[in-house]
Amino acid sequence: MDKIIMKTPLVEMDGDEMTRILWQMIKEELLLPYIDLKTEYYDLGLEHRNETDDQVTIDAAEANKKYGVAVKCATITPNAARMSEYNLKEMYKSPNGTIRAILDGTVFRAPIIVKGIEPCVRNWKKPITLARHAYGDIYKNTELYIDRPGKAYLLFEGEDGTEKKALIHDYKDCGVLMGMHNMDASIKSFARSCFNYGLDTHQSVWFGAKDTISKTYDGRFKEVFQTIFDEEFKEKYDAAGLTYFFSLIDDIVARVMKAEGGFIWACKNYDGDVMSDMVSSAFGSLAMMTSVLVSPDGKYEYEAAHGTVQRHYYKHLAGEETSTNSVATIFAWTGALRKRGELDELPELVSFADKLEKATVETIESGKMTKDLALITSIENPTVLNSREFILAIRENLDRML
Ligand code: NAP
Ligand code: MG
Numbered sequence: 001m002d003k004i005i006m007k008t009p010l011v012e013m014d015g016d017e018m019t020r021i022l023w024q025m026i027k028e029e030l031l032l033p034y035i036d037l038k039t040e041y042y043d044l045g046l047e048h049r050n051e052t053d054d055q056v057t058i059d060a061a062e063a064n065k066k067y068g069v070a071v072k073c074a075t076i077t078p079n080a081a082r083m084s085e086y087n088l089k090e091m092y093k094s095p096n097g098t099i100r101a102i103l104d105g106t107v108f109r110a111p112i113i114v115k116g117i118e119p120c121v122r123n124w125k126k127p128i129t130l131a132r133h134a135y136g137d138i139y140k141n142t143e144l145y146i147d148r149p150g151k152a153y154l155l156f157e158g159e160d161g162t163e164k165k166a167l168i169h170d171y172k173d174c175g176v177l178m179g180m181h182n183m184d185a186s187i188k189s190f191a192r193s194c195f196n197y198g199l200d201t202h203q204s205v206w207f208g209a210k211d212t213i214s215k216t217y218d219g220r221f222k223e224v225f226q227t228i229f230d231e232e233f234k235e236k237y238d239a240a241g242l243t244y245f246f247s248l249i250d251d252i253v254a255r256v257m258k259a260e261g262g263f264i265w266a267c268k269n270y271d272g273d274v275m276s277d278m279v280s281s282a283f284g285s286l287a288m289m290t291s292v293l294v295s296p297d298g299k300y301e302y303e304a305a306h307g308t309v310q311r312h313y314y315k316h317l318a319g320e321e322t323s324t325n326s327v328a329t330i331f332a333w334t335g336a337l338r339k340r341g342e343l344d345e346l347p348e349l350v351s352f353a354d355k356l357e358k359a360t361v362e363t364i365e366s367g368k369m370t371k372d373l374a375l376i377t378s379i380e381n382p383t384v385l386n387s388r389e390f391i392l393a394i395r396e397n398l399d400r401m402l
Contacts, residue, residue, distance in 0.1 A: 001402060003036040004352055007344040010336050011063045012039035013095075013301075015073030016046055017308035018387075021316060022326045023073045025388060026333060029395050030356060034402070035337070035349070040067065044095050046076045046086050054092045061102035064301055068343060071336035072099075072303040073329065076310075096293075103295040106131050106193035108264065109276055109305050110290055111283035112331055114364045116379040120282045126262030129203060130279050132272025133190045136182035139269055144177045152177050182217070187224045192296035194225075194266045195233040195244070200294075204243045207266040208252030221268065222246055280305065287325035287372050292335060302335040304328030312387075323371035324387045330360055330394070352402075359397035368393045 014023060031037055042060035049056055064070040076082055077094040100107070110129040111119075146152065149171050156164040168177065198205040207225055209218035229237075229244045237244060247255070249271060256265060267275055280289045289305035305328060312322045334353040341349030364373060367382045370390050374382045385393060 001034070003034060004346070004348045005036050006038040006340065006349065007346065008067055008069075008340060009038040009040045010340055011060060011067050011070035011301075012041045013044045013060050013070060013072040013075075014041065015044055015075040015308065017074075017076065017310055017313035018316060018322065018324050019074040019304070019306075019308050019329060020045060021313070022324060022329050022387060022391075025391050026326060026330055029391050030330065030398065031333065034352060034398075044073070044075050046078065046082065046088070046092075049075075049092055049095070050086060050088050050090075053089065054098070057092075057095045057098045058102065061099040064099065064103060065295075065299055068299050069336050069339045070301040071332050072096075072301055074304055074306060074308045076308055099301060100134060100293055103293060103299055103301065104189050105293040105295040105299070105301070106190050106197075107134060108197055108292050108294060109280065111280065112288045112290060112327055112361070113283075114288075114361050116365055116367075116377045116382075117284040117288065117373060118378055119284060121257060123258065124261045124283070126260055127283075128256065128259075128261045128279050129197075129201070129264045130272060130276045131190075131194050131197070131264055131266045132276055133187070133267065133269050134272075135186040135190075135269065137180050137269040138178070141178050141180040143179075146171050146175045146177050149173060154179065182220075184220070184224065187221055188228060189296040190266070191225045191228045192232070193294045194264060195229060195237075196296070196298055197292075197294045198242060198244075198264050199233070199236055199240060201264070202240065202242065203262060203264050204237075204245065205264045205266055206245045206247070206252055206255075208247055208249035208271070209268055210249050212248055218268070225266075284376055285325070285372055287370075288327055290328050290331045290335060300336070300339050302332040302339075304332050322387045323384060323390070325370040325372050326387065326391055327360055327364075331357060355401045356394075356398055359401055360394050363390070363394045363397050366397075 014020060040063055042056055044057055044060060075095045078088055078091050082088065083091060108129050108131050110127045113127055151170050152168040154166045154168055194205050209221045211218040211222045225246060280286055286306045291303050291305040293301040309324050312324045316322050334357050338350050338353035341353065367379050368385055369377065369382050371384050374384045
């Protein structure tokens with residue numbers, strides 16, 4: 001078989017620890033034998049981020065903007081322990097945060113469904129894709145502890161000298177106080193990313209907020225979504241047989257529990273934080289969650305939702321065998337290759353991505369899997385494979401399909 005030729009390079013963002021090891025294995029065993037792989041490589045491993053004062057992360061994000069499609073390995077977000085472990089010049093920000101800010105993107109998380117790893121919610125048959133608005137609200141709040149009686153106000157001072165003032169509470173005793181904000185521009189970007197991704201993946205969009213209680217704040221979210229939908233997307237959604245549905249967040253939660261899946265659930269920042277953990281654990285395993293960052297103008301960055309699997313990496317360094325699940329990282333590659341194939345009109349590349357996903361799913365469904373899945377599967381007597389054996393088992397299936 002001739003190798004599949006690519007037109008435009010993928011932006012490849014390498015990462016850290018165990019996922020960096022898997023990254024190399026996936027490329028060697030599952031990609032390079034079949035594709036004339038074109039990538040523009042950025043090493044986001046912590047050592048190289050430190051050498052470049054994190055410039056490499058910014059360069060990678062700019063390349064993502066230029067070429068449109070990136071695939072990213074999990075990376076360490078430095079904390080105090082990492083400062084000494086890697087002898088860092090600075091406590092660099094999370095690469096994901098930096099890239100998200102540059103692309104102004106929204107993160108969509110979706111589970112990979114396989115038979116034998118059943119969701120806790122019986123009626124969930126298709127993935128639920130969760131979209132979290134990643135700006136503002138309580139994540140950029142200002143809080144005070146009030147330790148004496150007195151009045152708290154919201155005060156806005158316009159640059160033109162005008163003022164808006166509202167009483168929040170007349171404290172008779174101690175209590176707590178919080179101010180938070182969001183911006184139309186950010187809500188609009190979020191709405192556009194959601195609607196574009198819905199069209200792209202052929203899924204309807206559900207959005208819930210508490211606009212009955214928060215008439216101005218959450219009401220604004222509802223208004224912005226509806227206006228953008230009506231003005232920019234309604235026709236395309238009608239043509240595709242898709243819908244946009246807004247309801248009170250309580251109602252949405254109740255409907256999600258009764259639904260089959262197969263839609264995008266757009267959430268405000270806090271709802272998305274909490275609900276994405278609920279949805280991903282109900283679907284079975286963090287190692288089976290994919291994640292894609294989508295900008296409002298249609299740039300994509302694919303990755304696994306999990307981290308660098310540090311504990312397994314230390315075992316690997318100590319020469320011990322690991323059984324680390326590479327599925328979400330493989331799906332990051334297939335997602336990116338498929339998207340590149342669609343944009344460059346390369347049906348062979350799209351078809352390769354489909355087959356590699358199918359080979360991966362079928363490997364698990366045939367009872368061959370890594371330890372994390374063996375612990376939760378309903379398949380009897382699964383074969384537990386180590387990190388490399390699992391990838392080789394997928395390759396065997398893939399060879400049979402090609
Ligand atoms: P983690 O890497 O997601 O791993 C947490 C635990 O979940 C692992 O110890 C492992 O459990 C299990 N797990 C996760 N992925 C797995 C896989 N593919 N196969 C098998 N088991 C898997 O989270 P962490 O250990 O809290 O964080 C490690 C580093 O990742 C941190 O430096 C953090 O900053 C970074 N991180 C990066 C991203 C990203 O780049 N998107 C996201 C999250 C965290 P057992 O140990 O019980 O086997
Ligand atoms: Mg959370």
